[in-house]
Amino acid sequence: MLRLPTSRDPTSSWRRLAAFLRAVSVVGISLCALTPPAAAGLGAETFTLANGMRVVAVPMERPGVVHHAVYYAFGAADDPSGQSGIAHFIEHLMFNGTGTTTDGQYKQIIGRxxxxxxxxxxxxxxxxxxxxxxxRLETVMRLEADRMTGVVFKPENFEAERQVIIEERLQRTDNSxxxxxxxxxxAAAWQAHPYGRPLIxxxxxxxxxxxxxxxxxxxRHYGPANALLVVAGDIDAESLRPLAERTFGKVAAGGEPVPPRPKEPPHRARVTVEMEDPRVARPRWSRQYPARSYFSGAAREAATLDVLAAVLGGASGRLHRALVVRHKVALAAGAYFDGGKRDGGFFLVYAMPADGTDVSEVEEAVIAELRRVAEEGVEEREVQRAAYRFAAGEIYARDDVSTVAEFVGSTLIKGGTLQDIDGYIEMVRSISAADVAxxxxTLLAxxxxxxxxxxxGDAE
Structure with a gap:
């Protein structure tokens, strides 16, 4: 993904950015009156170990602190058919013992x-x-290299983690x-592609x-060939290389690529998913438009959707101003572009009707605002304001070692490049009002x- 990462759960990076932008508005800075700051390159340095593992060092002025992250080029969408949940299950089991550590010792050592x-x-x-x-960086690297291929699977641990995962699913999904x-x-949005399955x-x-x-x-799949190491903070490639060679470099070459994913067929019909539940206090409406992501299509096309989401969404966006402030038909309204997945994404508009307002009324109001952008266009200053928000957001993100590492790692592991990252803000700044319209x-068509x-819904 070429913008701030959203793949972590919860989406802490976006919450930090949102807090920053709220602070900017509180102190009275007019975003549209400012020129978007230029985005300097990250200065990341890369090398590859003899066993095929890629390594990235991102030097930052954070004396004495580093963030260490290992990314594997597979996730829940790569779970075998009929075996959904494997990738997430392994994530849990990775914190159990290896041939050289006991169960739970990984976290204990890091904590100590x-x-x-x-x-x-x-x-x-x-x-x-x-x-x-x-x-203490080498300690983390040694532990992480050890569990790359050395986790010991035990029936008692396996069953215990299964119960933890089922409880997690109950809390996050089944009871919500x-x-x-x-x-x-x-599931309705993806007919054949495994993106339609739940991550858990x-x-x-x-x-x-x-x-x-x-x-x-x-x-079969955990190994250097499928892994990417990113270390951000008080580090450079010259000092990281010997550490990587002494730790990850000792892991035998391996890691089969996961099989190709099923391709999503063309969609030819509108789908509506309706659900009632007595625990729901207020109705909600949303519409999802299929869209190409940063990794499945032209990056500029995706960046334009990011800007469109900024124009429509947020507390100062058109949807909030029209539906919540002026017409008072909604308690909330906004837009969001999910452009960070490898094989495709979507553009979402949503609203929560106000008391006495029917769902159909907010639907008409949302689509009317989207149509207004399409037919009447937007002002250049709206696009400039969105560009400033993105530029300010990246600068803010680059103040945090974990966010920078996630930005780099999640982009590279999905096929992006460092050049994509470094050029993102300039690409956003080049998007015009005509592009947004x-x-x-395209969405309306x-x-x-x-x-x-x-x-x-009614209680039974």
Whole structure:
């Protein structure tokens, strides 16, 4: 992804950026009156170990602190058919013991050395990361290299983690009306591609997974050929290389590529997903337009959708001003572009009707605003304001070692380049009002939309 990362769960990077932008508006800075700052290159340095593992050092002025992250080129969308949840299951098991560490010792060692560690599974990527003092970096690298291929699978650990994952699914999805609704919307949006499956897996498939299936996936795909190491902070390639060679360089070459994913067929019909639940307090409406992502199409096309989302969404966006402030038909309204997946994305508009307002009324109001952009265009100052927000956001993000590492790692592992990252802000700044209007027209011409309506229901 060429913008701020959203793949971590929760989306802490966006929340930090949102807080920053709110602070900017509070102190009264007029974004449209400022020239978007230029984006300097990250200055990242790369090299490859003899076993095929790629390594990236991102020097930052953070004396004594580094963020260490290993990215694997597969995620939940690469789970074998009928075995959804494998990638996420392995993420949990990676914190158990190896031939040289006991169960849970990885986190204990990181904690004793003053660091913090975690992991995530997205559709395209599985990642493991830690922030730690520079003089303890080799400790993290040794532990991470050890568990790349050395995790010991034990039946008792496997069953314990299965129960943890099922409970996680209960909390996030099965016991949450909005969680179930999002899962159904996603399944409707992807007919053949595994993006339609939940990241955590379908419950019945999680319950059916065997330790042999999960271990076989781990042994087959975890290895240097599928891995990317990113270290950001008080580091450079010259000092990182010997550490990498002493740790990850000792791991035997390996890691089979995952099989190609099924291709998504053309969509030819509009789909509406409606759901009622007594636990829902207020109705919600959304419409999802299929779109090419930064990695599946032209990057400029995706960047234009990012700008369109900025024009329509947010507290100062057209949807909020029209539906919430002026007409008072909605309590919330906005837009979002999901352009960070490898094989495709979507553009989303949404609204929550105000009391006494029907869902159909907010739907008409949202589409009217999108049509206004398409037919009447937008002012150049709106595009400039969006460009400033993106530029300011990147500068803010580059102040944090973990966000920079995630920015670099999640982009490179999905096929992007450092040049893509360094040139992103200039590309955004080059987008015109005419580009944004054309993008809106393309969305309105799309026939294969997915509309979601979540309503309060009667208690049984």
């Amino acid at each position: 050395n003053g660091g913090s560690t975690n992991a995530y599974t997205s559709a395209d990527v599985t990642a493991y990361y830690a922030t730690i003092a520079r003089d 009306p909005s969680g179930v609704f999002r899962e159904q919307l996603t 897996g379908w419950r019945h498939e999680i319950e059916a997974l065997t330790m042999e299936q999960v271990e076989a996936y781990y042994r 054309a993008s809106a027209r 799309e026939q294969a939309t997915v509309t979601g309506i979540l309503r309060p």
